[in-house]
Amino acid sequence: MPYFHQSICISPQKSFPETDLSQIRESGNxxxxxxxxxxxxxxxxxKRRMGKSVRMAVGAALPLLQKYPQPxxxxxxxxxxxxxxxxxxxxQIIEYKEGLLTPASFVQxxxxxxxxxxxxxxxxxxxxxxxxxxxxxxxxxxxxxVMSLKEYPDxxxxxxxxxxxxxxxxxxxxxxxxxxxxPVLNSDLFTTSAAGTIPGEGSFMVWMNNQREGAIASLDAxxxxxxxxxxxxxxxxxxxxxxxxxxxxxxxxxLTGENGDDRLLKYFEAVESAxxxxxxxxxxxxxxxxxxxxxxxACWLSFQILTDGRIPPLVIKKNSSAKPVRRIxxxxxxxxxxxxxxxxxGA
Amino acid sequence: xxxxxxxxxSVEENRDSLQFERSGIDHIQFYKTAYAGRLPTAEVKHSxxxxxxxxxxxxxxxxxxxxxxxxxxxxxxxxDSGLTADQLASTETALVGATxxxxxxxxxEIYHDALAKDHGTPYLTSYDYASxxxxxxxxxxxxxxxxxxxxxxxxxANAILFGARLIRHGYAKRAIVxxxxxxxxxxxxxxxxxxxLSSKACAPFDRDRNGLNLGEGAAFLVLEKEEDCRDKNxxxxxxxxxxxxxxxxxxxxxxxxxxxxxxxxEALQNSGLRAEEISYINAHGxxxxxxxxxxxxxxxxxxxxVPPFSSTKSYTGHTLGAAGAVxxxxxxxxxxxxxxxxxxxxxxxxxxxxxIPVRAYAKQQIKNVMSNSFGFGGNCSTLIFSKT
Amino acid sequence: xxxxxxxxxxxxxxxxxLNLTTVKPEDIKDDExxxxxxxxxxxxxxxxxxxxxxxxxxxxxxxxxxGRKILTDINTMVxxxxxxxxx
Numbered sequence: 001m002p003y004f005h006q007s008i009c010i011s012p013q014k015s016f017p018e019t020d021l022s023q024i025r026e027s028g029n030x031x032x033x034x035x036x037x038x039x040x041x042x043x044x045x046x047k048r049r050m051g052k053s054v055r056m057a058v059g060a061a062l063p064l065l066q067k068y069p070q071p072x073x074x075x076x077x078x079x080x081x082x083x084x085x086x087x088x089x090x091x092q093i094i095e096y097k098e099g100l101l102t103p104a105s106f107v108q109x110x111x112x113x114x115x116x117x118x119x120x121x122x123x124x125x126x127x128x129x130x131x132x133x134x135x136x137x138x139x140x141x142x143x144x145x146v147m148s149l150k151e152y153p154d155x156x157x158x159x160x161x162x163x164x165x166x167x168x169x170x171x172x173x174x175x176x177x178x179x180x181x182x183p184v185l186n187s188d189l190f191t192t193s194a195a196g197t198i199p200g201e202g203s204f205m206v207w208m209n210n211q212r213e214g215a216i217a218s219l220d221a222x223x224x225x226x227x228x229x230x231x232x233x234x235x236x237x238x239x240x241x242x243x244x245x246x247x248x249x250x251x252x253x254x255l256t257g258e259n260g261d262d263r264l265l266k267y268f269e270a271v272e273s274a275x276x277x278x279x280x281x282x283x284x285x286x287x288x289x290x291x292x293x294x295x296x297x298a299c300w301l302s303f304q305i306l307t308d309g310r311i312p313p314l315v316i317k318k319n320s321s322a323k324p325v326r327r328i329x330x331x332x333x334x335x336x337x338x339x340x341x342x343x344x345x346g347a
Numbered sequence: 348x349x350x351x352x353x354x355x356x357s358v359e360e361n362r363d364s365l366q367f368e369r370s371g372i373d374h375i376q377f378y379k380t381a382y383a384g385r386l387p388t389a390e391v392k393h394s395x396x397x398x399x400x401x402x403x404x405x406x407x408x409x410x411x412x413x414x415x416x417x418x419x420x421x422x423x424x425x426x427d428s429g430l431t432a433d434q435l436a437s438t439e440t441a442l443v444g445a446t447x448x449x450x451x452x453x454x455x456e457i458y459h460d461a462l463a464k465d466h467g468t469p470y471l472t473s474y475d476y477a478s479x480x481x482x483x484x485x486x487x488x489x490x491x492x493x494x495x496x497x498x499x500x501x502x503x504a505n506a507i508l509f510g511a512r513l514i515r516h517g518y519a520k521r522a523i524v525x526x527x528x529x530x531x532x533x534x535x536x537x538x539x540x541x542x543x544l545s546s547k548a549c550a551p552f553d554r555d556r557n558g559l560n561l562g563e564g565a566a567f568l569v570l571e572k573e574e575d576c577r578d579k580n581x582x583x584x585x586x587x588x589x590x591x592x593x594x595x596x597x598x599x600x601x602x603x604x605x606x607x608x609x610x611x612x613e614a615l616q617n618s619g620l621r622a623e624e625i626s627y628i629n630a631h632g633x634x635x636x637x638x639x640x641x642x643x644x645x646x647x648x649x650x651x652x653v654p655p656f657s658s659t660k661s662y663t664g665h666t667l668g669a670a671g672a673v674x675x676x677x678x679x680x681x682x683x684x685x686x687x688x689x690x691x692x693x694x695x696x697x698x699x700x701x702x703i704p705v706r707a708y709a710k711q712q713i714k715n716v717m718s719n720s721f722g723f724g725g726n727c728s729t730l731i732f733s734k735t
Numbered sequence: 736x737x738x739x740x741x742x743x744x745x746x747x748x749x750x751x752x753l754n755l756t757t758v759k760p761e762d763i764k765d766d767e768x769x770x771x772x773x774x775x776x777x778x779x780x781x782x783x784x785x786x787x788x789x790x791x792x793x794x795x796x797x798x799x800x801x802g803r804k805i806l807t808d809i810n811t812m813v814x815x816x817x818x819x820x821x822x
Contacts, residue, residue, distance in 0.1 A: 110723055127590050128591070129509075132495050143518060147512045147513075167461065168461045226484055227490065599778065
């Protein structure tokens with residue numbers, strides 16, 4: 001059984017180095033940007049080349065790796081990582097008409113730059129992979145870790161992800177109609193009805209192995225599906241429930257990736273319809289914003305809830321309860337096309 | 348299996364070119380870049396419009412060349428596998444793609460969309476890496492697990508190994524795995540800025556080699572458990588795999604080839620084979636000073652007697668994210684047809700290592716083939732295929 | 736431009752071009768190796784500096800190995816610029 005141990009989450013909220021979920025940090029200009037901490041562990045010679053997403057990833061990974069020095073693998077997810085460096089390099093191509101160009105931003109723009117840099121700085125030669133499948137990149141990385149821990153039961157892995165709001169992906173996604181046209185605060189995301197959401201960014205790193213001792217939570221199951229049909233989503237959920245719960249049994253909490261885009265409400269309504277009133281329902285994207293690997297923030301939030309024993313009022317949608325939370329079902333979709341179910345239990 | 352590259356539009360056509368030593372490296376014909384006429388590349392010999400029409404009939408306005416190549420190769424593999432539409436669409440069929448360029452072959456369009464204030468091009472949702480895999484997922488209505496991997500030049504080797512593991516651990520019953528890549532100003536200029544493109548056709552493992560040629564292509568394979576395909580046309584087993592990190596430098600290998608050595612060693616270990624049982628190696632062999640020397644050193648470290656090896660990149664150029672899958676297909680062809688392909692343009696061995704690759708096509712008894720893919724960021728992967 | 740002033744300018748340009756945010760011009764000694772020891776630059780930096788020489792001083796260096804010799808330290812670099820600049 002895969003267990004989550006210590007984790008670090010760099011997010012638009014107060015999550016690192018201190019955690020405070022009692023009040024919400026507000027968005028600015030319809031963006032939920034990360035306020036980057038100092039990264040004392042990243043050598044200057046390496047940091048100078050890093051774009052934001054690589055910096056956030058390495059910055060979250062290094063403190064963990066100081067405590068757990070040599071993982072048997074580094075499994076990273078990013079859909080947009082390195083895009084800022086991509087556009088910097090494209091700018092050069094256009095400006096200098098494909099003439100003499102500097103390669104640093106090209107090298108940093110590759111998706112695997114984060115995983116590579118973490119391995120480089122820690123001289124780790126083990127399994128190293130980068131998943132980039134848009135809204136399911138993190139879920140694929142979770143599956144990869146589950147499989148690795150089954151194949152080699154005595155190993156441990158650094159699992160993580162990173163995505164940044166870059167000029168490139170922001171403008172393109174905006175033109176494609178994914179973001180709110182009118183100014184809106186993240187705290188009003190669910191009380192204002194409109195098409196679109198607000199983008200976020202962040203990184204997440206966690207140490208995983210098969211040891212229950214000292215663990216925060218276990219990863220019980222993860223499944224995904226590509227569909228735009230809410231009925232199919234409900235079908236997949238029922239299958240997931242049958243595989244992971246006894247008949248009639250329910251999780252204590254449903255944590256969803258509702259993001260304020262009213263075009264996507266039908267999926268969340270379908271999923272919520274499967275749960276009875278004693279299941280608390282909570283949301284997380286008003287805290288972290290919308291980005292491809294945002295379910296990592298949901299995982300981190302789940303760890304806080306399982307550790308504290310209570311759901312922060314800030315995230316509750318309905319059925320708030322004082323009962324201890326032991327099993328959390330996370331449901332997310334990315335743009336109504338990629339759906340994921342993750343089941344986490346307290347250790 | 349399915350394949351399209353500079354040397355053929357199908358597995359059969361590719362094999363023909365390999366056998367008759369016909370390289371696909373030439374001057375750029377279709378892609379618009381300042382380097383056309385200056386840098387040889389291995390282009391797929393069809394315009395994007397022609398590829399689009401062949402697959403969609405009525406041209407699809409928002410699909411990129413990379414996705415078209417992927418659809419072409421995946422289409423051939425699916426036909427070859429005999430999978431029914433129901434099986435393809437089922438939740439038990441996984442799909443794992445790979446690419447390093449994705450839709451970024453459209454430099455001018457991305458530039459436009461990254462800055463435009465009121466309306467975008469039809470490609471707004473086609474730029475990311477996932478869009479290539481999604482083109483296949485959408486076409487066949489696939490409901491199983493889908494992933495896309497980008498670990499630079501080892502991407503599709505990792506896609507193959509991830510797909511195999513999804514089957515092994517019960518996330519899928521079968522998996523369609525592979526990768527696709529098309530020419531892009533992004534990679535042409537990026538590699539050129541690193542001074543690793545050659546202005547001549549590449550000569551892997553040659554003493555006077557001076558760089559690689561970029562290539563285009565796509566390859567997909569259908570993987571199933573042995574018990575599920577006993578009555579089918581089986582080409583080979585995936586008998587071993589390795590994935591290790593060189594952890595030395597962002598864009599070059601360590602002098603002794605640590606990552607390559609560890610990756611090959613791991614593949615050998617988990618295949619249960621002894622080093623001397625490897626009949627042939629399809630080397631990464633890009634033609635750069637760094638790769639070929641370090642890969643040679645790694646082979647010398649691992650093998651008491653280095654088996655016959657060559658680089659098919661001397662035919663196809665370096666197809667980056669597709670390379671692992673393209674060369675997996677070639678490795679399987681070695682097994683099916685019991686033959687080996689030469690490394691073209693080789694004249695003199697690298698002085699420091701003295702290794703000589705296969706220099707002519709030949710029939711040969713082949714039991715196990717090792718295929719290497721080593722990428723930027725130290726991402727080293729090795730696959731071993733064995734005769735059924 | 737006087738040699739001393741050019742050395743100062745080149746140091747500032749190196750810092751800016753290579754994003755050496757923790758280094759000040761006065762930290763770079765004229766005879767300190769730029770690569771390996773000293774400033775600790777690597778092969779990607781050497782390519783970047785060759786581009787710098789082209790963009791700022793109109794100097795083309797075809798062979799990256801020759802470039803490394805020119806880029807041994809500030810003294811050799813500035814000396815080469817003075818003799819070969821076209822801008």
